[in-house]
Amino acid sequence: MRVVWLREFGPPDVLEVGDAPDPAPGPGQVVVDVVAAGVNFVETQVRAGRFGADGTDLPTIPGNEVGGVVSAVGAGVDPGLVGRRVVTSTGGSGGYAERVAVSADGVIPVPDGLDLRDATALFTQGRTAVALTKAAAIQPGDRVLVEAAGGGVGSLLVQLARTAGAGMVVAAAGGERKLAVARDLGADVLVDYRDPAWADRVREATDGAGVDVVFDGVGGDVGRTAFELLAPRGRFVLFGMASGAPTQATLAEVLSRGLTVVGFGGGRQIRSPEHARALAAEALAEAAAGRLRPVIGQTFPLERAADAHAAIESRETVGKTLLVP
Numbered sequence: 001m002r003v004v005w006l007r008e009f010g011p012p013d014v015l016e017v018g019d020a021p022d023p024a025p026g027p028g029q030v031v032v033d034v035v036a037a038g039v040n041f042v043e044t045q046v047r048a049g050r051f052g053a054d055g056t057d058l059p060t061i062p063g064n065e066v067g068g069v070v071s072a073v074g075a076g077v078d079p080g081l082v083g084r085r086v087v088t089s090t091g092g093s094g095g096y097a098e099r100v101a102v103s104a105d106g107v108i109p110v111p112d113g114l115d116l117r118d119a120t121a122l123f124t125q126g127r128t129a130v131a132l133t134k135a136a137a138i139q140p141g142d143r144v145l146v147e148a149a150g151g152g153v154g155s156l157l158v159q160l161a162r163t164a165g166a167g168m169v170v171a172a173a174g175g176e177r178k179l180a181v182a183r184d185l186g187a188d189v190l191v192d193y194r195d196p197a198w199a200d201r202v203r204e205a206t207d208g209a210g211v212d213v214v215f216d217g218v219g220g221d222v223g224r225t226a227f228e229l230l231a232p233r234g235r236f237v238l239f240g241m242a243s244g245a246p247t248q249a250t251l252a253e254v255l256s257r258g259l260t261v262v263g264f265g266g267g268r269q270i271r272s273p274e275h276a277r278a279l280a281a282e283a284l285a286e287a288a289a290g291r292l293r294p295v296i297g298q299t300f301p302l303e304r305a306a307d308a309h310a311a312i313e314s315r316e317t318v319g320k321t322l323l324v325p
């Protein structure tokens with residue numbers, strides 16, 4: 001089968017398309033014929049030898065999330081799974097491939113009527129967005145600011161905030177193309193955080209009151225500015241640092257304003273594999289019901305995995321990036 005190999009750390013072009021033996025299902029496993037594989041920012045960092053590269057044994061096949069059709073089952077697995085459309089994690093590697101062997105316990109059935117590519121786009125980012133929305137405890141009428149609102153998680157947060165009853169959703173992103181995505185998904189206020197005056201536009205839109213919830217996926221200067229826009233007793237929910245640096249704030253600032261800061265890493269919002277599967281299933285169900293729509297901004301064949309990584313690193317992508325074998 002065709003796969004993408006990472007044999008050394010470096011720029012995107014170190015990714016090479018090659019061959020690997022077809023996987024066979026072991027006891028408790030299934031083989032999934034891959035229809036789409038997710039490409040994530042963290043994978044670009046591992047490939048470059050930065051964040052997450054420690055402990056990565058080379059050569060390896062990157063990729064942690066796939067959607068496809070079960071084609072074979074191992075001992076102890078219900079044969080009725082053959083032919084089922086599923087999404088699943090590969091356990092951290094192996095997803096950039098035509099087929100994967102994974103634990104049967106980890107596969108999540110895709111609801112009828114939901115496209116497999118959409119389901120793949122929702123698998124990890126959907127469960128993340130659902131968990132973040134629950135952590136934010138959005139109340140009816142809340143003013144919600146979503147950073148990186150044109151990205152995979154951010155575009156879902158815009159929709160989930162609206163569904164949760166937010167009175168105003170402010171979408172912050174870099175560039176008109178990304179802001180247009182947020183507009184189409186229901187954002188009320190659009191601000192380009194590359195504009196030095198973007199915070200003034202948010203204050204104007206909120207009549208100087210600021211916002212009640214911030215979803216911080218950028219960090220750095222953008223995250224700090226968003227932190228300062230929080231109203232007293234607001235909630236600051238972190239889920240990334242696309243800028244390369246975390247948002248800086250002191251404990252005194254948090255306490256003096258009665259703020260709640262919620263971190264996403266370290267299993268704080270996803271408590272167990274079972275919980276992760278439940279959150280993913282909830283995201284898929286919302287999509288099947290027409291209440292949540294993933295944005296698939298770009299797809300690439302396996303042969304262009306390097307281009308997919310380069311596109312993500314350029315920060316010009318919108319929504320989710322997929323490899324399509």
